[in-house]
Amino acid sequence: MVVFTAGASAQEAVDTPRFRIVPQPSLNFYGVPGLIDMPSGEMLPEGQFTTTISYFGGQGRYTLTFQPTPWMSASFRYNSIRNWNLAGFPTYYDRGFDVRFRLAQEGRYRPQITLGLQDFAGTGIYAGEYLVATKTFETPPLGTSRLPGRLKLSAGLGWGRFGSFGSFGGFGTRPPYDPSNTGGQLSYDQWFRGPMALFGGLEWQMNEKWALKLEYSSDDYVTETQTTSVFQKKSPVNFGVEWQASPRTRLGAYYLYGSEFGLSAQIQLNPKQPPMPMTVPAPQPVAVRPDRATNPEAWSTSWADAKPAPLLRSLLGPILKDDGLILESLDVSADRVELRFRNTRYMSNAIAIGRAARALARVMPPSVETFDLVLVSRGLSLSRVTIRRSDLEALEFDPEAPDAILAVAGIGAAGPPSETAVFGRELYPDFSWSVAPYFAPAYFDPQQPIRIDVGVDFGATYQPAPGWVISGKLRQRLAGNLKDGRVSPSALPPVRTDQALYAQYGTTLNNLYVARYWQPGEDLYARVTAGYFEYAYGGLSTELLWKPVNSLLALGVELNYALKRDYNQRLGFQDYKVFTGHASAYMDFNNGLHGQIDVGRYLAGDVGATFALDRVFANGWSVGAFFTLTNVSAAEFGEGSFDKGIRFSMPLGWFLGKPSRKSMGTVIRPIQRDGGARLSVPGRLYGEVRKAHHKALTDQWAGFWE
Amino acid sequence: MRVLASLALAVLLAACSSGTEEAPLQVQVFSNTRDLIRQRISPAETGLPPVTRAQLDALDGPALEVTLETRGAAAYLYVNAERDEGAAGQVTVWRTGDNSTLALRNGVLVATRGLGGDILSSEIRVSGGQPGPSGGGAHVMLIRGGDEEARRLVLVCDLEDLGAETVEIVERRYPTRHLRQSCSGSGGEVVNDYWVEERAGVVRQSRQWAGPHLGYLRLRQLAP
Structure with missing residues (x-):
């Protein structure tokens, strides 16, 4: 007698195959990959969209970062500083943009190198530029962890805010921060100007959940601690611990500048990885026509003389409707059919086209070999996908089914409907509320x-x-x-x-309009x-x-x-x-x-x-x-x-x-x-x-x- | 303010629409939330109603039982479509009552639909009317990814015959041969087991891996 789980017991110890996931770096107080207050040379995975909230010493920072390409990221930040007391602001709010570019990718011996421009266009309160390098090492797994740990070492050279503590040398002079500036213009006259300083630190990701961070900051917080008294700075060394609460959420607690406790929350998501996979009810399998050689009468074309379009329309309409598609018009001849339809359900028009093709395969007499599928929206015929019914039948279970059908599908201009087309019944006038x-x-x-x-x-x-x-x-x-x-x-x-x-006003007419769409x-x-x-x-x-x-x-x-x-x-x-x-x-x-x-x-x-x-x-x-x-x-x-x-x-x-x-x-x-x-x-x-x-x-x- | 808040809540719950235009976003969000709450209050039964051999014998068509190990969910399936592709074997599409399908080629899983993270298509080795996989070699799966794309998973497999075994399914014993397909690739390993009943020409029972999202499926052909 076979116990069903025979295969399972041998299985548990080994991982099943999976798609490679690019590791996501942790974020710093400015919401970019980094340590605590300092950046690192890492880049986020392509497409990553992150939100970071951080707070220390009366300063809150809220940052959105997006990585559109593997080599570039951009951030938008809103921040608040309590007790600013400059230019008439008790609590000062500001907005700023950052960009980061990867100059070199991490290799076996070479670190990853990134160039960053922080707050490069605003009033420049956080303005700073940097070049930073990070190298990753594997460390032995800790405790019960199955995965090895990771140690990341970073070192960088900073200007502006990042060049204000322990500074040396530099090129040219940097205009001082001007609180009365209206902001907004690219402050390229100050990029990489003025004194520079070195910063660096390490992050040790001990296991899947816990990480320690330690850094030496080159930001002296001159305005915050000397011009005003937002907080007191006693040390350039910051340290903290971070906890990966879930794959998307990471929380951190820190001690900064020898005097302040800080907190951060990092939320990372990627448009390519939905929280739950899209589940679409399974389509009906493609109906295959009877064999022409053994069943020639089924392939007769005499039906086409009897003006069959209204009948076929009434058979097709409900099938399409089950899939959220609306039949706009149908034009049938002995060997070809043109279906114009609206997609009211799927973000992907490809799903709608596939389902419309299956519906035609269920309803059309066998002699109809060519399917023209025209997507319609607001009365506009947007495109025509032409598919041979034989291909639809032959390729449904092909090992490369998606590419195979694309290779033989035609995609082109829709053109206007022909004079013989019949239109969907009771579609117009249409009322929705x-x-x-x-x-x-x-x-x-x-x-x-x-x-x-x-x-x-x-x-x-x-x-x-x-x-x-x-x-x-x-x-x-x-x-x-x-x-x-x-x-x-x-x-x-x-x-x-x-x-x-x-x-x-509480009760308003938000909009009211008449629109006409057409194809000239x-x-x-x-x-x-x-x-x-x-x-x-x-x-x-x-x-x-x-x-x-x-x-x-x-x-x-x-x-x-x-x-x-x-x-x-x-x-x-x-x-x-x-x-x-x-x-x-x-x-x-x-x-x-x-x-x-x-x-x-x-x-x-x-x-x-x-x-x-x-x-x-x-x-x-x-x-x-x-x-x-x-x-x-x-x-x-x-x-x-x-x-x-x-x-x-x-x-x-x-x-x-x-x-x-x-x-x-x-x-x-x-x-x-x-x-x-x-x-x-x-x-x-x-x-x-x-x-x-x-x-x-x-x-x-x-x-x-x- | 509290009156307004409760009024707002009442309106949210009453969000609704009608007509051929797609429902507004908020209406979709709230109807989805309502469904989730209903499921939480009275979770759908994951166990299957038990069947007897007498009930199975009375069925008109074939019946398959599937269990998703990772979700602990199970379902009975009926034949939705069959297609003879000659030397490439016979494809059977099995359908559940809640609109998911499994496509099996000579009893080997080649596609899933309606489960999320589905197998779009697969390259496997079968031959003619012989049930189960016919040899080792490449096993390629196209898996639906999160950005509307097909992601390719390439495995390399060995097939071994573990000999004769008797399988019991709902009060009936079947003589089978146990085939084991061991595959590796993409940083992992997979073991697929097939209990092939050659006399009836079917894979009577199997445990097959359906990709990174779905994990292992257990299949038993209950009837005929």
């Missing part, structure tokens, strides 16, 4: 770093015909403090700085929207986009006439009106990076350009940064000197582990001013069009058979 809570945050007001309003949105969308959308949203605030926000003076027309005046020609997409676009503006918006299905480049033009809405956000307008619009170029660099340049006129009438770079993942995650330069001078612009910010978007399905097309995200600006401000129009073209085109489809193609 929703009641949902909303959360509207605002950041970085010196009096109150985070403000938020919460309430309920009542939304409704009516689509009278393909390509027509009438949509509106009523908003009822239930609680919040956005209304207590400040209205800061501005040298420009107050196009965005008066948001607090809009926040005074091959590779061209057009939109006209009229109505109330957003809380502050309404008017008329027009857009034209050129984007061939197989092109990585897209070009667009958007022209708007915007009227500023009344503060009560009902139907009235104020007398501020502006022509605003941009010519845009969108580029997919084929390595996960997407660039965008918009040149045009902004809401305050200023003229300039916006530059944006985003790291976009196949699963829908994106993280990026942007800045805008216009003909508004830094003095006119005010604090921050020019408009800039970071943005991220994470797909809901990534969190839930189930299919969803929704994403949540936000744009964070260090400060919102009136220069370089843009209109927010619902339903812009590029994002939706790109997702159905060649590059996005092939990036997600593994989903075809899912």
